[in-house]
Amino acid sequence: MHAVLAGGGSAGHIEPALALADALRRRDPRSSITCLGTAKGLDTKLIPERGYPLELIPAVPMPRKPTMDVFTVPSRLAGTVRRAAEVLDKVDAQVVVGFGGYVSLPAYFAARRRGVPIVVHEANVRPGLANRVGSRMTDWIATGSPDCRLAGGRYLGMPLRQMIAKLDRPALRDEALRTFGLAPDRRTLLVYGGSQGARRLNEAIEGACGALATAGVQILHAVGRGNWRDQDVFPVSGAAYVRVPYLDRMDLAYAAADLVLCRGGMMTCSELAAVGLPAVYVPLPIGNGEQRLNAQPVVRAGGGILIEDEGLTPAWLLEHVLPLLADPGRLAEMGAAAAAFGRRDGDEALADLVYEAAGRTGQPAEAQGA
Structure with missing residues (x-):
C-alpha cells in the first residue's frame, strides 16, 4: 500500500490521519505512508513526531463564506495542485485519503488528475468546502458523525489513537x-x-x-x-x-x-x-x-x-x-x-475503506496468497 494522507492544518485534521496511518502500518509494516501538509499549523510538529514522512505544499486557505476571494481560488490553487501531483508521482501513490482543510483540496484535484483513487473522511456534521468538493470525485466517503449528511457517506466514526x-x-x-x-x-x-x-x-x-x-x-x-x-x-x-x-x-x-x-x-x-x-x-x-x-x-x-x-x-x-x-x-x-x-474501531473501518478504494482485500500481500 502506497497511501498519501492529506490532513494538515489543525490537530482535528492531523490526528485522525495519523490514527489511520498507524492502522495501515499495523496491517502491513511495509505500507508506505506519506503525509501532505504545509508550513503553517501543527503539521511540522505532530507528523514528524509520529515518525511519518511529511511533504509540504503551499497553503491556499479556502474562504468560508462566498466572497470575492472565491474567484481567486483557482489561480492560487494551480501551483499547489502541481506540487501535490509531484508528491503523488514521487511516492507512486495508490490512494489519496483526505480529511478536509486546505491541504485536502489540492490533493483531491491532483489525485483526479493522476487517476489515483480518492477516499474522503469528514469528521464534522457540517462538511467543509474541501470535502464537499472532494466527495463529488469519489464513491469512497466516510463520516465521523451519524448526523453528517455528506452525499454517499458511510458512518465509520473517527479514527482514534490506540491509547x-x-x-x-x-x-x-x-x-x-x-x-x-x-x-x-x-x-x-x-x-x-x-x-x-x-x-x-x-x-x-x-x-x-x-x-x-x-x-x-x-x-x-x-x-x-x-x-x-x-x-x-x-x-x-x-x-x-x-x-x-x-x-x-x-x-x-x-x-x-x-x-x-x-x-x-x-x-x-x-x-x-x-x-x-x-x-x-x-x-x-x-x-x-x-x-x-x-x-x-x-x-x-x-x-x-x-x-x-x-x-x-x-x-x-x-x-x-x-x-x-x-x-x-x-x-x-x-x-x-x-x-x-461511541465507536472504537473508526481507524480499522477507515482502513477497510482505503483498501477497498485501492482495489485490495484489506490484507497484506502474503495473506492474499501473492
Missing part, C-alpha cells in the same frame, strides 16, 4: 490518580478546552473550584498552554485542585475522570464516547456552529449534557455539575450510554 481506542479506564485508574496526585475516594472532574485552553471554561471552574472542593470534588484542570503561568497557583482548601498547562497523556486523564467539562470538537466528542465518559459539552460559540452539532448525537444518546457558552457560570456548575458528581448511579448510566453510542 484511547484500547483504553481500559478501570484498569488504569489507580495509576492515573497517582500520576496527578488525586485521591481514590473522591469524584474527579476533568476540565480541558484543547491545547490552548478555553477562557470560558477556565473562568467558570476557577470561580466554582472552592465550593466544589469543599463539597469533596477534586479537579484536574488543563488551563491551556496559552493561559499558563508558572506562578499561576490557586489556593484551594478541601479536595485537590490540580492545574496543568497541557495533558500529554489523555489516556491517564480519562482514566482518572468521572465527569468531563469540555468543548465540542469532534475528536473530543468521539474519544469521550468511545471510552464511556459522561461529559458536559460547552460548544465554542464561533464559526458555523459545528461544535454544537458535533456534541448533539452523544447528548441525544444520553451520554452528555450540552450548555451554551454564555450559560456556563460558576453558579451553573454548582447547580448542575455538583449534584451530578454526587450521583454515581446517574454517572454510570450516562457513561454506559456514551459507550453504547
